[in-house]
Amino acid sequence: MWIGSEPLDLRCTLMDSAQSFLWRQSGEWFGGVVDGAPVWLRRAADGIEAEGGTGIPALRRYLDLDRDYAALAEEFADVPPARRAMALYPGLRVLNQPPWEALACFILSANNNVGRIRGLCEALSGRYGERFETPRGTLHAFPAPERLAEAGEDALRAMKLGYRARYLASAARRVAEGFPLDALRDMPYEAAHAAMLTLPGVGDKVADCALLFGCGHASAFPVDVWVARVLAGWFGCSGMSRPAMARFARERLGPHAGILQQFLFHAARTGDMGPGELPAHGGAKGR
DNA sequence: ATCCAGGACGCTG
DNA sequence: CAGCGTCATGGA
Numbered sequence: 193m194w195i196g197s198e199p200l201d202l203r204c205t206l207m208d209s210a211q212s213f214l215w216r217q218s219g220e221w222f223g224g225v226v227d228g229a230p231v232w233l234r235r236a237a238d239g240i241e242a243e244g245g246t247g248i249p250a251l252r253r254y255l256d257l258d259r260d261y262a263a264l265a266e267e268f269a270d271v272p273p274a275r276r277a278m279a280l281y282p283g284l285r286v287l288n289q290p291p292w293e294a295l296a297c298f299i300l301s302a303n304n305n306v307g308r309i310r311g312l313c314e315a316l317s318g319r320y321g322e323r324f325e326t327p328r329g330t331l332h333a334f335p336a337p338e339r340l341a342e343a344g345e346d347a348l349r350a351m352k353l354g355y356r357a358r359y360l361a362s363a364a365r366r367v368a369e370g371f372p373l374d375a376l377r378d379m380p381y382e383a384a385h386a387a388m389l390t391l392p393g394v395g396d397k398v399a400d401c402a403l404l405f406g407c408g409h410a411s412a413f414p415v416d417v418w419v420a421r422v423l424a425g426w427f428g429c430s431g432m433s434r435p436a437m438a439r440f441a442r443e444r445l446g447p448h449a450g451i452l453q454q455f456l457f458h459a460a461r462t463g464d465m466g467p468g469e470l471p472a473h474g475g476a477k478g479r
Numbered sequence: 480a481t482c483c484a485g486g487a488c489g490c491t492g
Numbered sequence: 493c494a495g496c497g498t499c500a501t502g503g504a
Contacts, residue, residue, distance in 0.1 A: 210485065298485075305484035308502065354500030359487080395487045416485035433494080434486090457485070 197239035201283025213313040225333040230324035256285040273426040277455040294406025299393040340364035359393025404450040413441040418460040
């Protein structure tokens with residue numbers, strides 16, 4: 193099934209850019225669960241090809257194929273480091289993930305590294321998520337909040353979530369018992385952010401990740417250690433607190449600041465934009 | 480052994 | 493408001 197010919201780098205977007213931790217690669221194919229159905233994606237000569245899934249519209253939406261990234265780059269015409277970062281990854285897109293998936297995975301991301309976050313997500317999906325046998329291999333959905341709530345803190349701690357076990361179990365229970373996660377999509381950013389902060393294990397940064405990656409809030413601008421280095425080195429924000437940096441970025445970069453954030457994050461983490469005076473301490477971390 | 484990772488939280492000034 | 497110690501885990 194052919195789903196589009198827009199620029200899309202599957203490996204960069206699904207595997208390397210650390211916005212989702214739930215995809216796996218098998219040769220030229222990338223497997224995951226979208227809209228409740230297993231799907232494999234690959235780049236064909238004339239576009240992106242899919243096997244499985246629930247149809248073209250859902251996949252196009254998940255992959256953000258209907259957003260014009262070239263037009264978006266124009267919004268940053270007067271911000272040189274932004275233009276450079278976007279030019280670096282022509283096929284990088286910001287996924288539209290389900291809210292719970294994004295929220296839960298980024299609760300696990302706190303003070304953690306990408307490789308281990310992926311391992312935890314994979315373990316949770318394998319143990320508590322729905323399982324799909326496909327011709328190309330087994331895929332697991334990320335578990336629903338009800339499943340993790342019923343699993344409980346102790347079981348999650350036994351899976352090496354560390355102190356995040358209580359956060360995830362509590363957040364799962366809150367969501368399972370009616371926290372209006374889906375409604376955050378239609379709230380103004382400030383209100384949605386404030387609502388996110390009431391969940392356990394969710395501070396400013398995780399809230400912004402969940403809003404950006406899971407709730408369609410393109411202005412949400414998560415500031416982690418890497419992005420803080422970028423803002424300090426390339427935007428003169430050294431000395432600002434992280435919430436102050438996030439506020440600065442939203443005001444300076446506009447309604448799609450968060451989309452750009454993903455490019456800045458990836459550039460910083462891979463070192464692709466050169467030493468650019470990032471308060472260095474080490475080089476790039478592989479995938 | 481010490482530092483680090485897509486931080487959050489509680490406590491103290 | 494800001495600063496600071498603590499919280500698990502595993503890799504470098």
